[in-house]
Amino acid sequence: MKQRKASTDSDTGLRLQRLNDYLEKNFPDFFAEVRFQAGDDDYFLYARFGQYLARVIEHNRAGRPLINRGFTLLNKMARASARDPRIREIMVSGPLEYLLDAPKARALARKRLSAQAQGYLESLCE
DSSP: OOOOEEEOOOHHHHHHHHHHHHHHHHHHHHHHHHHHHHTTTTTHHHHHHHHHHHHHHHHHHHOHHHHHHHHHHOOOOHHHTTOHHHHHHHHHHTTHHHHHHHHHHHHHHHHOOOOHHHHHHHHOOO
């Protein structure tokens, strides 16, 4: 029987780097501005991303492709968080909190998020 290896800081760094690369590729202006403001603080980056995504949805400021890419990032985070509690913490305490506070964004999140990400969102509702 194969034993699972515990997550290490290097695994976390690699997983976060992949997520950061996706974020930078699909939201370059947002990524550059937040990195300029906060440096390498991933908690701040993803909290601001959740705030940004919720605001864009609430005020109809972006098209469907941009919003879909945002939810794709959150679904990728949910997959990575299955193996890494630090990513789960970043996701739950950051982007999902902002989506929860915005009614339109929360309704859309319930349709677009993966089952795992929805579970995290529902745990915040309780």
